[in-house]
Amino acid sequence: MLKYIGKRILWMxxxxxxxTLLLFLMQSITPGDPADLALGENATAAQxxxxxxRYGLEDxxxxxxxxYMWNIISKVxxxxxxxxxKPVTRQILQRWPTTFLLAFLTTIVSAxxxxTLGIFSxxxxxxxxxxxxxxxxxxxxxMPNFWFALLLIQLFALRLKVLxxxxxxxxxxxxxxxxxxxxxxxxSLLRITRSAMLDxxxxxYVRTARAKGQRESKVTLHHILKNAMIPITTNIGFQFSMGxxxxxxxxxxxxxSGLGNLMVTAINNRDYPQxxxxxxxxxxxxxxxxxxxxxxxxxxxxxxxxxxxxx
Amino acid sequence: xxxxxxxxxxxxxxxxSMFGEAMRRLLQNHxxxxxxxxxxxxxxxxxLAGVICPEGYDAQNIAERFIKPCVRxxxxxxxxxxxxxxxVLYGGRISLLIGFVAxxxxxxGGISLGAIAAYYGGIVDDVxxxxxxxxxxxxxxxxxxxxTASMGSGLFNCMLxxxxxxxxxxxxxxxxxxxxxxxxxxxxxxxxxxxxxRRIILKHVIPNVLSPIIVQMTMNLASSxxxxxxxxxxxxxxQAPMPEWGALLSEARQYIAQYPxxxxxxxxxIASVVLSTNLFGDGLRDSLDPRxxx
Numbered sequence: 001m002l003k004y005i006g007k008r009i010l011w012m013x014x015x016x017x018x019x020t021l022l023l024f025l026m027q028s029i030t031p032g033d034p035a036d037l038a039l040g041e042n043a044t045a046a047q048x049x050x051x052x053x054r055y056g057l058e059d060x061x062x063x064x065x066x067x068y069m070w071n072i073i074s075k076v077x078x079x080x081x082x083x084x085x086k087p088v089t090r091q092i093l094q095r096w097p098t099t100f101l102l103a104f105l106t107t108i109v110s111a112x113x114x115x116t117l118g119i120f121s122x123x124x125x126x127x128x129x130x131x132x133x134x135x136x137x138x139x140x141x142x143m144p145n146f147w148f149a150l151l152l153i154q155l156f157a158l159r160l161k162v163l164x165x166x167x168x169x170x171x172x173x174x175x176x177x178x179x180x181x182x183x184x185x186x187x188s189l190l191r192i193t194r195s196a197m198l199d200x201x202x203x204x205y206v207r208t209a210r211a212k213g214q215r216e217s218k219v220t221l222h223h224i225l226k227n228a229m230i231p232i233t234t235n236i237g238f239q240f241s242m243g244x245x246x247x248x249x250x251x252x253x254x255x256x257s258g259l260g261n262l263m264v265t266a267i268n269n270r271d272y273p274q275x276x277x278x279x280x281x282x283x284x285x286x287x288x289x290x291x292x293x294x295x296x297x298x299x300x301x302x303x304x305x306x307x308x309x310x311x
Numbered sequence: 312x313x314x315x316x317x318x319x320x321x322x323x324x325x326x327x328s329m330f331g332e333a334m335r336r337l338l339q340n341h342x343x344x345x346x347x348x349x350x351x352x353x354x355x356x357x358x359l360a361g362v363i364c365p366e367g368y369d370a371q372n373i374a375e376r377f378i379k380p381c382v383r384x385x386x387x388x389x390x391x392x393x394x395x396x397x398x399v400l401y402g403g404r405i406s407l408l409i410g411f412v413a414x415x416x417x418x419x420g421g422i423s424l425g426a427i428a429a430y431y432g433g434i435v436d437d438v439x440x441x442x443x444x445x446x447x448x449x450x451x452x453x454x455x456x457x458x459t460a461s462m463g464s465g466l467f468n469c470m471l472x473x474x475x476x477x478x479x480x481x482x483x484x485x486x487x488x489x490x491x492x493x494x495x496x497x498x499x500x501x502x503x504x505x506x507x508x509r510r511i512i513l514k515h516v517i518p519n520v521l522s523p524i525i526v527q528m529t530m531n532l533a534s535s536x537x538x539x540x541x542x543x544x545x546x547x548x549x550q551a552p553m554p555e556w557g558a559l560l561s562e563a564r565q566y567i568a569q570y571p572x573x574x575x576x577x578x579x580x581i582a583s584v585v586l587s588t589n590l591f592g593d594g595l596r597d598s599l600d601p602r603x604x605x
Contacts, residue, residue, distance in 0.1 A: 018445035026461040138593070142586035144537055146544050147560060147578030150567055158568055245450035249541055253564070264545055267460045275460055283448045 001298065004308040008294060012287045017069075019283045023276050024065045030272075037270045038082050055080065078277030088274045091262065096281055098168060099258035102177055102250070103243035109182025110189050110239045115232060117186065118193025119225065122201060133190060140187020146249045149180040153253070166255035177254050181246045185239045192235045196228035203227075229300040237293035241286045336598035343594020346587035353584050357403035364397035368554045377570055386576055389559075390566065395573070399580055402554035406581070409470050409548075409555075410536040416474025417535070418528050421481020426512050428482065429489035440486075443479045451476040451534075452541055459547045469548040473538045477531055484527050488520040522599040529592035533585045540581050556581045 027034075034057070035048035043051075052058050056067060071077040078089045121133040156176060157165040163176050200206070201224060209219050248260035255261075259278045266274035298305040337343060356363070372392035380387040386395035428439040446454065458472035492498065493516075501511045517524075540557030542548035549555040556577045563573035 014441065015445055015448055018442070019448050022445060023457065026457060030461045031463060138586060138589055139582075142533065142537075142589050143582045144540050144544075144557070144560075144578060144585075146541065146557075147574070147581065150560070150564065150574050150578070154567060154571055154574070241450045245452040248452060248456065249544060252545065263456065267456070267547065272460075275457070279449065279453060279457060282450075282453060286448055286450070 001305070001309055005291075005295060008291050012291065015287060016280075016284060020069060020072075020276075020280055021065060023279055024068065025061070027272050027276075028061055034082055034270065034272065055082070072280075078280070079273035081274050082271045083269045083274075088271075088277050092259065092274070092277045092281055095257060095259050095262055096285075098256060099244065099247050099251070099260060099282075100285065102174070102181075102247050102256070102258065103240055105174055105178035106181040106185060106243035106246065107236060107240045109178055110185030110243075111236050112186075113183065114186030114189025115193050118190040118232075119197060119220065121190065121194045122197035123220065125198065130194075134194070137187045137190045137194075140184050140190075143184060145181055145184050145246050146253055148184055149177070149250055149253045152176055152180055166253075168254070168256040168258075173254075177247075177250050177256065181243055181250060184246075185242060188242075189232070189235055189239060193228065193232050196231045197224055200224045200227045226300060230297060230304075233293055233296050233300065237290055240289050244282055244286065333598045337594055340594040340598065342590050343598075346590030346594065349583060349587035350591060353403060353580075353587075354407060357400050357407060360397070360400035360404060364394060364400055366394065366397060368397050368401035369393065369552050370397070377566075379570075379572060387572055389562065389573060395559075395576060398554045398559055399556070399577060402556050402559055402577070403580065403584075405466070405549060405553060405555045406536055406539060406557075407584070409466070409473060409539040410532050412470040413473035413477065413535040413539065414528055414531045416471065417477035417481050417531055418524070420475070420478040422485050422517070422524065424478065425482035425485030426489055426516060429486045429493060430508065430512055430516060432493070436486075439482070443482055446476075446479045451480075451538060455538055455542055456545070456547060459542060464547050464550055466549055466553065469539060469542055472542065473535050476538070477535060481527060481531065484523060485520060488523050489516055492516065492519050526592055526596040526599065529588060529595055533588040533592065536581065536585055536588070 033048070034055075035043070035051045039047060039051055049058070056064055059067070068079060071079065076089060077087060078092060080086060081088050117133050117136075121130045124130050153165055153176065156163045164173050167173050203224075206219060206223055209223050210216075214223075247256075247258060248263060250256070251258045251260035252264060259282060263275055263278045266272075266278065298308050370393060372388070374392065375384075375388055376390055376392040378384050378388045380395075384394050384396065386399060389395055389398060424439055424443070428436045449457070454476035455472040458475060459468055462468045462471070498511065498515060501515055506515075539548055539555065540560070543555040543557035544561045546558075546561065549558055551558065559577035560574060560581075563570075563577065567574050
């Protein structure tokens with residue numbers, strides 16, 4: 001089992017190299033010269049060259065990439081901001097916990113609401129609960145998250161005044177943002193859970209368990225749900241990366257100082273090192289979470305566990 | 312005595328093709344048909360924007376700003392006195408255009424990659440899947456943000472960004488069904504008579520996976536519209552004064568306390584179009600493969 005985990009971690013490395021290379025190469029398709037944007041139009045050619053040399057932009061692109069990766073691996077240094085000239089690493093690392101926490105809370109909320117509703121939707125298939133839940137499922141995946149956030153702010157923060165409008169200063173501030181993304185994310189989980197449960201509900205082993213006198217709740221949870229967990233777990237992992245993406249937008253609305261906010265500022269300033277560093281951190285987080293999801297499979301499905309052990 | 316060997320001729324059975332069967336199921340699906348009707352209605356309204364609102368999306372009238380919906384301005388006016396109805400209708404053109412073009416780009420790229428990966432298998436498949444894994448490590452919104460950050464904002468770059476970030480989904484979705492038909496005999500037969508690879512892929516493989524492709528394209532239309540709206544909301548997609556539903560929401564954000572209708576209406580437009588497209592796509596999927604219906 002440990003061998004499998006080790007293999008998966010090793011396999012993450014080419015993916016991360018690919019991601020960083022991709023982000024690095026994106027810079028080469030950018031129209032215009034970063035030196036122009038940073039120094040303004042009145043800068044002389046000599047000043048621009050000097051600026052480019054300072055940031056190592058005169059080297060061939062692969063050499064730049066090599067130096068960049070070496071800095072990250074050896075010193076955890078994501079380079080210097082084009083705008084301020086100061087290292088971007090500290091700001092990126094400082095803001096990461098906020099974004100991660102928001103994405104994490106979102107995932108928990110989605111999982112709790114989505115899986116629960118999905119189970120009942122499958123159990124009461126065809127009844128009114130199922131129809132309402134399925135409609136909610138469709139609505140949830142169709143609503144723009146920024147609009148839903150604005151609606152919730154209107155309701156809870158402006159009209160009812162029970163929750164704060166923006167900021168991230170304590171647990172009370174966590175509620176609205178994570179509820180927004182959590183409720184929308186639960187729609188997708190609801191659909192997957194319902195579908196996965198229905199796949200298993202007709203199975204022979206379910207009938208056998210009932211025939212043996214098993215409690216209905218145990219049949220549902222221990223037998224049906226457990227077998228449905230693989231697609232559900234995959235989707236929970238996917239919800240986490242959707243949550244991370246969603247925070248990009250939500251941090252703008254709720255004025256949260258996270259990576260998303262940093263990224264948007266970086267784009268407006270054409271500050272590629274800051275943007276690159278943030279995106280790399282987000283991609284690395286997603287890779288690690290996907291690895292954890294893969295390991296979770298082994299918990300749920302002994303066949304998968306056996307396969308991991310033998311690989 | 313009755314002749315026991317008399318055979319009663321069978322009742323007339325209407326012969327229907329599989330496609331006809333699928334269409335019949337689709338037409339009976341009320342939710343899907345409702346979605347289709349709403350989508351078509353919105354497309355028509357947006358195309359008729361020039362007729363309904365001849366003043367255009369940029370006709371400012373500062374004296375008449377912030378008017379709530381009334382008879383003269385059916386959806387009210389925005390902070391610059393522009394008719395919100397005009398902004399929404401013309402904006403709909405842009406949002407829908409981005410959605411359709413991005414879906415075509417994603418379909419083109421995704422189907423090519425997925426088909427090549429599944430058809431040739433082996434190392435080609437491995438390499439393409441690894442590249443797709445790399446793209447999948449970055450969520451679509453982030454990918455679209457990075458692409459627009461690199462290439463600049465604007466309508467065309469927005470379409471390109473949204474399309475490219477949806478390619479991995481398409482490729483993966485197409486690869487599955489193709490892998491399963493690769494073992495079938497008609498492919499082997501085509502190879503035996505020396506058909507070129509290109510002919511086999513285009514004439515034999517792809518028509519057989521058309522159903523999942525159509526379903527995926529519909530779902531992709533919905534997600535592309537959402538993605539484009541998110542990009543414009545962040546200020547990275549379409550630029551002012553071009554209206555786009557996401558951009559309209561972004562402008563309205565600061566007035567949410569005093570003039571909530573500015574926020575509600577564009578959002579409702581996005582939600583209803585995406586919802587109806589999703590409903591139709593779901594119905595399409597259910598009708599084309601009843602095995603998937605739950």
